[in-house]
Amino acid sequence: MSALASPDAAVPAMLEVAHLSMHFEGITAIDDVSFSARRGEITGIIGPNGAGKTTVFNCITGFYRPSVGRIALDHEGGRFLLERMEGFRIARDAGVARTFQNIRLFPRMTVLENLLVAQHVKLMRASVFSIAGLLGLPRFREAEAAAIEVARGWLDRLGLVEAADREAGTLAHGQQRKIEIARAMCSEPKLLCLDEPAAGLNPRETAELNRLLLDIREDYGVGILLIEHDMAVVMGISDRVVVLNYGAKISDGTPEEVRNDPAVIRAYLGEEGDPPEINSRGSSPDRGRP
């Protein structure tokens, strides 16, 4: 996949966001933002607090309906205009999975059950609207065994096999973050949207997260869209970075280009001056999270 990592490669974009705007009763959260993301690449979205990063995510994943703009997703499953689709269809048909800023696992269900819910669509088809399942037909049993194997594979990768039968809500924060990413991947997405996956992780866990995301990109060739405050994550693993400020895109390019872009430096420091050290941990101005 490393061939795809170069932004100059002649690979067509998978996600094409064009002229996206979102107004909330007079407040403009996003103003004419356009960018694209390729499969097999990690596209980071950064920007100070309130820059509209999560709003962009919510538009892509169907939680908001954008006021203006087009969000097109192209892959072998077809072409999808996400701005017209209902949220669950975007996940089910277009293959967009997401995680949340504040983890949203199903806390009273076990980890394994969480990973099985993510495979609902294919299991539901195998259970023929529960009829084959109620009758215990082999067709359904095989599908369920296969789904459990998929889940086991992910838990193995995360080193959390022992936690499979524990209630998800009882796991440590860092483990929950990983399970949420695994859950999103269990739905076999084409595009994985991660909303601040490193929030609340310690440096060791952050390093593990970086490796996990790089592995996912290598092994599954999915496109990853990443909102992150932690510059160590964004600059370390992103193939491309999009910078938002006050709802508008101010820069777009490789991490190297973005880091040296005067507009980005202005947005982060408020005035021109020495280049900020935004390539090290903890230097971004808006790390408000504990």
Next chain:
Amino acid sequence: MDLGNRFGDDGIQWGAILKDAGLAALVALVLALLLFGVRLSDGGGGGLEFRPWWVVIAVAAVFAGRAAVALWIGTRKPASGTALPWFDRAVARLSEHKRLLFAAFFLAVAILPLLPVADRRMVDLATLVMIYVMLGWGLNIVVGLAGLLDLGYVAFYAVGAYSYTLLAIHFDLSFWVCLPLAGAIAALFGVLLGFPVLRLRGDYLAIVTLGFGEMTRIIIINWSSLTGGSEGITGIPVPTLFGLRFTPSPAAGETAFHQFFGIPFGGIHKLIFLFYIILILALLTHLFSERMRKLPMGRAWEALREDEIASRALGLNPVLVKLSAFGLGAMFAGFAGSFFATRQGFINPSSFTFIESAIILAIVVLGGMGSQVGVICAAIVLILLPELAREFAEFRMLLFGGAMVAIMVWRPRGLLAHRVPSVRLGQAPPGALRGGLP
């Protein structure tokens, strides 16, 4: 008031306790003055009789009681997650052998009416409890699994009862034909009522379903040409056992149950027969919902209860998930309603008031949301106890209320709040988790 905070590390804070107890006593004084203190004298003429000692006793009792509660709570450790941890452990251990327990329970219940001690009242009571167990399990699908707070469940019970009655009387269909029809009609109603409330959750959903429940009852009252209004409908036929009737004098050409088996006629035969019908219906409800819980649909219900936004982000269609829960829950209420109608022999709208919905919901909540065994326990407590305690006359409701308060104090998440995972990875229960990540 949070009594737990009254106790720092410095021991018992008497001042705070006395102040708290004093406040409670003040409230008691206001109430007792009017409730106990004044009484219309028996002599007639409308004179008032004052009873100061009653007031003093009441106030003193409240003061002492409140102080005692405060002391008792304060001397315990700060509240941990659930009260009675040993109970939780026992439940967790027992639920490992759930199947065996269930089989034993159903077997015991199945033998019950055949025992020599079984009389009409006992069989009748057992039937009543089983109706509520079945309703509880049905509502459990909606409230316990899907997390949709439905206060109008009795509407589907009514739809089932009236569907059976009207089909049986007007089209002369047998109980066994009507039962699935009534279930289907109730399920259809469940889906129809589900549509407008899809966007609602929690309190709002509760209010709207409450309204639907009452609307159903009022429509039944006012649509007299079809439903007989508040008079209701009488002469609902009793089911037959493969064509054998439960009657002392069968019509010409028919064989009665007692004639076929060559035993003397007994009124209890019909009751026992009805009991077995509801037992089988309840068993079906149980097997169905236990099975559903392990299927993708059932997991989708629980996922929806846990986090609707996350389940949408995983591609679950919330409309389908909610409507299936509403429809299937309503279907079982429809079955139970048909049975209720045939058991009573007559129905009228007063059997389908809000209090029925409340009792069924109380069974589910007190039993422990989503717990199948919990529903049995709660149904026994809530239905059997008030019936058995009839001798205590007006103290009956006091006992009932006391039992509910006790359950909520010691088991705030319901009697049996233990949730058994729908699937396991097939490994030993979680021991020491490997501390690190890969």
